Amino acid sequence: MPIHVDSCSRRHFLSTSALLGGGLLTRFSLGAAADGDPESYALLSDTHISADPAKVLRETHLCDNLKAVVAEVKGRPKRAAAVFLSGDAALNDGQPGDYEQLLTQLSPLLGEGAPPLHIGLGNHDDRANFRAIVKPRGPATIESKHVALVEGRDVNWFLVDTLRFTNKVEGELGEEQRQWLNAALKAHADKPAIVVGHHNPQFPPAAQAENAEATQVKHTGIVDTELFVSLLESHRHVKAYIYGHTHNWSHQRRESGLHFINLPPVAYVFDKARPNGWVEVTTTPGKAVFKLHALSKTHPEEGATVELALGPTS
Numbered sequence: 001m002p003i004h005v006d007s008c009s010r011r012h013f014l015s016t017s018a019l020l021g022g023g024l025l026t027r028f029s030l031g032a033a034a035d036g037d038p039e040s041y042a043l044l045s046d047t048h049i050s051a052d053p054a055k056v057l058r059e060t061h062l063c064d065n066l067k068a069v070v071a072e073v074k075g076r077p078k079r080a081a082a083v084f085l086s087g088d089a090a091l092n093d094g095q096p097g098d099y100e101q102l103l104t105q106l107s108p109l110l111g112e113g114a115p116p117l118h119i120g121l122g123n124h125d126d127r128a129n130f131r132a133i134v135k136p137r138g139p140a141t142i143e144s145k146h147v148a149l150v151e152g153r154d155v156n157w158f159l160v161d162t163l164r165f166t167n168k169v170e171g172e173l174g175e176e177q178r179q180w181l182n183a184a185l186k187a188h189a190d191k192p193a194i195v196v197g198h199h200n201p202q203f204p205p206a207a208q209a210e211n212a213e214a215t216q217v218k219h220t221g222i223v224d225t226e227l228f229v230s231l232l233e234s235h236r237h238v239k240a241y242i243y244g245h246t247h248n249w250s251h252q253r254r255e256s257g258l259h260f261i262n263l264p265p266v267a268y269v270f271d272k273a274r275p276n277g278w279v280e281v282t283t284t285p286g287k288a289v290f291k292l293h294a295l296s297k298t299h300p301e302e303g304a305t306v307e308l309a310l311g312p313t314s
């Protein structure tokens with residue numbers, strides 16, 4: 001990791017953050033953990049940070065929630081190999097001040113010796129403002145989207161960008177990104193793959209196509225879901241698609257064996273019974289275990305795990 005920090009000045013901090021925002025790298029290899037030692041990752045989603053550090057939305061103090069999560073990630077006995085934030089980093093429409101505040105709040109996870117951090121984009125982000133403030137490292141792999149490949153020891157992480165229009169609910173991979181993903185997956189078929197984006201898959205209601213009501217279902221997820229999921233399922237080494245957006249921690253396994261894991265939000269939930277928090281992933285050559293760290297330690301799902309076999313890729 002090319003990290004050089006010798007000052008805490010604001011200017012220096014921002015340029016350091018730029019180095020750490022590794023999202024635009026075509027290929028990014030992590031320092032390998034010792035064999036047999038699990039490698040761990042921190043997965044965050046939907047922080048919804050405002051320029052105003054006191055902002056409260058839906059009875060949730062946004063910066064306080066992120067502070068608590070950052071402290072937990074930082075306090076884990078084993079340092080994460082990488083930290084991913086899967087979109088809706090900003091409050092509503094991705095203002096420059098939102099990203100400045102986000103970097104301030106993430107500062108305990110930045111700096112010398114810190115794991116690489118990738119910030120993905122959701123429908124409440126603005127790609128141009130994000131690039132201007134966070135200054136992700138390296139040239140854009142594809143100009144239209146903010147993508148990255150992070151090579152772990154047991155798993156390769158493909159970080160996609162489903163932001164379609166800022167502050168419009170639905171998302172999209174788009175043709176250019178699907179082509180990039182297809183080629184990148186093909187070129188890295190020797191190791192299990194996990195794809196991380198912001199929006200949820202949403203299949204059209206095909207079975208009731210003649211039903212006029214069904215065809216009017218509102219698009220809130222990925223508009224090119226069928227193309228995206230069939231792309232994922234055409235690569236047998238793709239084990240899971242991970243996303244946020246619905247603020248609803250959940251898991252499902254498709255008939256093909258592909259897992260969908262919906263991350264909890266760091267910020268507010270839409271249904272008060274659901275947990276907010278973050279997810280820690282530990283990988284070994286045979287499996288990846290996703291563990292919920294709920295912000296409320298008394299939540300019934302605190303500590304819940306989802307296990308993925310990373311077995312043979314054929």
Ligand SMILES: [Zn+2]
Nearest residue numbers: 046088245247
């Ligand atoms: Zn959100």
